[in-house]
Amino acid sequence: MKGLSIFLVVLAVLQLALAACPGTPLAHATLPDGYCAYTWSSNVNGPRMILTVSNGDILVLESGAAQVSVFYRSSDGHLQKAVIANAPDLNHGILVNGTYLYASSPSTVYRWHYTPGTRTNLGRAEVVIQNIPAPYHSSRTLLVDNKGNFLVQSGSGSNVDSTEYRAGIRSYNLTGRLPIDWSTGAWFAKGLRNEVGVVQDRKGQIWGVENGMDDLTRNDLGGNIHNMNPGEEINLFAKPGDFYGYPYCFSQFNISVVRTPRGTQYALSQFINDGTHTDAWCQNPANVVKPVYQLHPHTAPLQLFFYYGTAFPLDGDALVTQHGSWDSDVPVGYRVSRVHFENGLPVADSPFLAYSGPGQTGNDWPHRPVGLALTKDTDGSEVLLVTSDASNVIIGIKYNGGPNPHNAAPSHIRIQ
Numbered sequence: 565m566k567g568l569s570i571f572l573v574v575l576a577v578l579q580l581a582l583a584a585c586p587g588t589p590l591a592h593a594t595l596p597d598g599y600c601a602y603t604w605s606s607n608v609n610g611p612r613m614i615l616t617v618s619n620g621d622i623l624v625l626e627s628g629a630a631q632v633s634v635f636y637r638s639s640d641g642h643l644q645k646a647v648i649a650n651a652p653d654l655n656h657g658i659l660v661n662g663t664y665l666y667a668s669s670p671s672t673v674y675r676w677h678y679t680p681g682t683r684t685n686l687g688r689a690e691v692v693i694q695n696i697p698a699p700y701h702s703s704r705t706l707l708v709d710n711k712g713n714f715l716v717q718s719g720s721g722s723n724v725d726s727t728e729y730r731a732g733i734r735s736y737n738l739t740g741r742l743p744i745d746w747s748t749g750a751w752f753a754k755g756l757r758n759e760v761g762v763v764q765d766r767k768g769q770i771w772g773v774e775n776g777m778d779d780l781t782r783n784d785l786g787g788n789i790h791n792m793n794p795g796e797e798i799n800l801f802a803k804p805g806d807f808y809g810y811p812y813c814f815s816q817f818n819i820s821v822v823r824t825p826r827g828t829q830y831a832l833s834q835f836i837n838d839g840t841h842t843d844a845w846c847q848n849p850a851n852v853v854k855p856v857y858q859l860h861p862h863t864a865p866l867q868l869f870f871y872y873g874t875a876f877p878l879d880g881d882a883l884v885t886q887h888g889s890w891d892s893d894v895p896v897g898y899r900v901s902r903v904h905f906e907n908g909l910p911v912a913d914s915p916f917l918a919y920s921g922p923g924q925t926g927n928d929w930p931h932r933p934v935g936l937a938l939t940k941d942t943d944g945s946e947v948l949l950v951t952s953d954a955s956n957v958i959i960g961i962k963y964n965g966g967p968n969p970h971n972a973a974p975s976h977i978r979i980q
Contacts, residue, residue, distance in 0.1 A: 585962050586941070592928050594920040595961065598877075601917055604949060604960030605635060605643060611951035611958055612656045612703075613867070614935040617680040622939055623648075623658055625667055627953060630654040632667050634683050635958075641942045644683075649676050651689040656703040656760075661714075670702035671695065673716060691743040697721055697730045701758045701775075703866075710768045714738050716749065719758035723778050724811050724832065731810050732756045733772070733801075753801045755808040755852070761867040761884070767908075770801045773865035773884055774855070777814060778891035782833045785819050791893055792818035795826060795858030796865050798884075798903070798910055806853045811835070813846035815854065817861050827854045857910035862889035863897030869936040875946035876963045881905050883916060885933035885950065888925060898925040900933050900950060917950060917961060930955040 585600035593601045610628030617623060622635040632649040649665060657668035665678035665686065673693035676686035693716055696704065701719025708714055713735040720731040733756065734749030753759070753772070761773040776794035781787055795817035799808060809815070813829040816822070829846035836842060846852050859865055864887035871878045881904050888897035899918035903910045919929040932954035939947050941962070948961040 585960075585964065587960060590931075590959055592920045592926075594918050595916065598965065599961055599963050601959055601961050603957050604947065605645070605958040606956065608633075608951070608956050608958055610953045610956065612934050612953055613658045613705075614937040614949055614951050614958070615658060615660065616937050616939055617660055619680040620940065621680060621683075622937065622949065623660070623665070624935075624951065624958070625654060625656060625658045627655040628956070630669075632658060632665065636683065637942065646683045647685065648678075648682060649674075649686050649689065657706040657717075659706040659708065661708045666692065666706050668704035668706055668716070670698035670704065673704065673706065692738065693736065693746055693749075694743045696746040703758075703760050705760055705762045707762050707764060707770070709764055709770060712737075713752070715752055715762060715770075716746070717756075717759050717762050717772075718746070719756075719760070719775075720810065724834065726811070728755045728807070728810060728812075731758070732808075733759060733762060735804070750805075752804050753799075753806055753808060755810045755812075756799070757810040759799065761865060763868050763870065765870050766872060771868055772799045772801065773797070773859075773868045774799060774808075775864050776861060777810075777832075778862070780814060780832075782830070782836075785830065786821050789819055790861075790891060792861055795855070795861055796863055796886075797855035798857040798859065798865075798868065799853070800856045800909075802853075807851065809846065809852045809854075812841040813852055815858060817858055826858050829854055857903070857913075859884065859886065859901070859913060860896055862892040864888055866934050867936050868903070873938065873946060876948070878902065882910070883936055883948075884913070885936060887932045887934060895923065895925050898929060898932055900936070917959070931957070931959070933959075 587602035590601040609626040612625045612627045614624045624633050631647050633647050635645050638644050651674045653669035654667050659666040664675045666675045674689035675692050700721045705717040715733050717733045732754035733752040735752040736749045758775040759772040764770050774797040780790040780793050794814035812835045816828045829852050831841045831843050831846050865884050866887050867885045869883045884901050886897035889895050900916045901913045902916040904912040931952040933950050934953050935951040937949045941947050950959040
């Protein structure tokens with residue numbers, strides 16, 4: 565009788581979990597206790613950035629089709645999709661501000677008149693920003709800050725450029741004549757190799773996540789140090805116009821022959837004898853702003869997402885998508901991590917949505933996370949959406965109300 569009672573309890577728990585986490589379970593996924601992951605939508609064409617608009621519709625930039633699509637629920641609760649915007653080479657960023665929808669290609673920022681709830685094609689695009697240098701790093705994150713500045717991120721033109729010319733975030737005022745040439749924008753932040761994720765928190769502070777350089781070597785620091793350096797940066801942009809080091813400096817993550825803290829800036833070997841960019845120059849805060857935190861090298865962070873809800877026990881922390889490595893001897897990333905904050909600053913990170921292993925990816929784990937957004941399920945419960953451009957799916961994550969899985973100290977702690 566006792567065994568039957570235990571079986572019934574377990575069965576009830578499983579039924580509750582299945583009821584709370586609809587859709588096809590995400591194979592080979594691991595999450596903290598109390599969470600579940602499932603396929604929210606499949607056959608999405610290279611989904612990159614995703615956002616929820618005021619009426620609850622979900623907008624997704626499908627890079628494989630150079631289009632913006634809207635996902636919404638029909639009156640019977642079924643998920644529907646419609647294409648609302650197209651423009652040449654759309655590949656990453658989307659933004660809704662005022663009465664406009666904005667989206668980016670490698671060279672151009674476009675916009676359309678848009679009202680949340682529109683589910684028909686918006687027609688011809690208007691060019692807003694043009695002549696963005698396009699080759700190599702081609703993702704353009706878009707943001708309007710609380711002062712009304714229109715921010716456009718652009719990455720470097722190679723692994724290590726000769727100057728900082730195109731690597732950073734520029735600011736524009738869109739109230740004048742359009743289109744605006746990219747080169748005329750004021751530097752909001754410069755010296756950022758590929759700051760794909762740019763986001764504003766509820767205090768109005770602007771943050772970014774940066775993809776560091778590849779194939780890093782410096783003979784006097786151990787030769788080939790690329791597997792554990794440089795760290796992928798989380799930056800806080802406290803003052804417009806500051807310089808963050810690229811291409812002259814890199815952020816140490818783990819160099820065995822030195823004892824300086826993570827985040828310490830060192831000069832690249834190709835610049836260290838140019839008469840200016842020494843280690844001392846890179847480590848002078850008057851020259852270079854160091855990152856506030858570092859993620860593991862080569863994990864390719866693409867979005868930092870601050871969670872302010874109550875449905876998930878994330879306790880005011882943030883999530884970051886890590887698209888995954890190509891320049892690491894052991895593949896790393898391919899997951900969503902939780903970034904733990906104390907006193908307003910990141911102090912640690914731990915896996916959130918990850919491959920069940922072994923390792924951090926495999927043949928049965930096709931996912932490479934890009935964008936994050938929140939939506940509501942048909943029962944009103946909260947769902948975290950994660951786009952994966954490699955597997956062409958949008959993943960849904962729900963919390964089933966189990967014990968708070970985050971009371972214990974997080975694993976993979978990074979204390980600076």
